Amino acid sequence: MTSTERIPFEKLYGDGQKSGPLMPWNIGGPQPAVRALADRDALGGHVLDIGCGLGDNALYLASKGLQVTGVDISPVAIECAQEKAEKVGLDVRFVAADAFGLAEAGVRYDTVLDSAFFHTLPRTEIPAYLALLDAITQERAQLHLFTFATELTPDFPGPRRSSAVELRTDFEATWKIHSISSARYSSSLPAAAVAQMVDPRTFELDAPTQNLTGVSVDENGCVVSSIWHLHAERLARPA
Ligand SMILES: C[S@@+](CC[C@H](N)C(=O)[O-])C[C@H]1O[C@@H](n2cnc3c(N)ncnc32)[C@H](O)[C@@H]1O
Numbered sequence: 001m002t003s004t005e006r007i008p009f010e011k012l013y014g015d016g017q018k019s020g021p022l023m024p025w026n027i028g029g030p031q032p033a034v035r036a037l038a039d040r041d042a043l044g045g046h047v048l049d050i051g052c053g054l055g056d057n058a059l060y061l062a063s064k065g066l067q068v069t070g071v072d073i074s075p076v077a078i079e080c081a082q083e084k085a086e087k088v089g090l091d092v093r094f095v096a097a098d099a100f101g102l103a104e105a106g107v108r109y110d111t112v113l114d115s116a117f118f119h120t121l122p123r124t125e126i127p128a129y130l131a132l133l134d135a136i137t138q139e140r141a142q143l144h145l146f147t148f149a150t151e152l153t154p155d156f157p158g159p160r161r162s163s164a165v166e167l168r169t170d171f172e173a174t175w176k177i178h179s180i181s182s183a184r185y186s187s188s189l190p191a192a193a194v195a196q197m198v199d200p201r202t203f204e205l206d207a208p209t210q211n212l213t214g215v216s217v218d219e220n221g222c223v224v225s226s227i228w229h230l231h232a233e234r235l236a237r238p239a
Pocket residue numbers: 009010025026031050051052053054057071072073074077097098099100114115116117120
C-alpha cells in the first residue's frame with residue numbers, strides 16, 4: 001500500500017468489532033483535548049465533527065449544548081454513534097457519508113472539528129480537503145484540527161504525520177492560523193500492543209516499529225500520542 005491510498009476504514013469497522021488494536025481511537029469517551037475545548041466554550045455555532053467515528057466527541061459537544069452534525073464514511077460507526085445518542089437522549093445529527101460529498105448538501109458550518117481525520121488522508125488529497133472546507137464553512141468559521149505530528153509522534157505504525165511547517169504551508173492561503181500547539185491524543189492501545197500492532201495501512205502483523213522510546217502512556221497503560229492542534233479561522237474570500 002502506498003502513501004497515496006486511503007486507510008480502509010469500512011473494513012476496520014465492518015468486522016463488527018468496535019474496539020481492538022485496529023481501532024485505537026475507540027477510547028469509549030471524548031478525546032480529552034476535545035473535551036477541554038468544549039469545557040472552555042471554545043466552540044460555537046453549528047459544529048461539524050468530520051470523520052466522527054463512534055460519535056463520542058460529537059456527543060460530548062452536544063452535551064454542552066452545541067448544535068452538532070457528525071459525519072463518517074462508515075455506516076457501522078454511525079449506527080453505533082446513533083445508538084449512543086439515543087441511549088443518552090442527546091440530539092446529534094449523525095450522517096453516514098463520504099465527507100468529500102458534503103459540499104453538495106449546501107450546509108455551511110460555523111466550526112469544524114477534525115479529530116484524527118485529516119491524518120488519515122494521503123497528502124495528495126489535501127487540496128481536495130481544503131476545497132471541501134472552503135465549500136462547507138461560513139466566513140470566519142473556526143477550525144480545530146488534531147493531527148499526528150512528524151516531530152512529536154513516535155514511529156509506530158499509523159497514519160500520515162505532518163510537520164508544523166507543512167500544516168502552516170497547507171492552510172495559510174485560505175485560513176488565518178491562530179495557533180499550532182502540541183496536544184495529546186488518547187488511545188485504547190496498551191503500550192505492549194504497539195510492538196505487535198497491525199499496520200492499518202497494510203494489515204501487516206508485526207509491522208516494523210522503530211523509535212518507540214518516546215511512547216507515553218496514560219494511567220491505564222494506554223498509549224497517548226502527542227499531536228498538533230491547529231486552530232484557524234476561515235479568511236474572507238475576495239468578492
Ligand atoms: C482515526 S478515526 C478518528 C475518529 C474520531 N474522529 C475520533 O477522534 O475518535 C478516523 C475516522 O475518519 C473516518 N473517515 C475516513 N475517511 C472518511 C471520509 N472520506 N469521509 C468521512 N469519514 C471518513 C473513518 O471511518 C474513521 O471513523
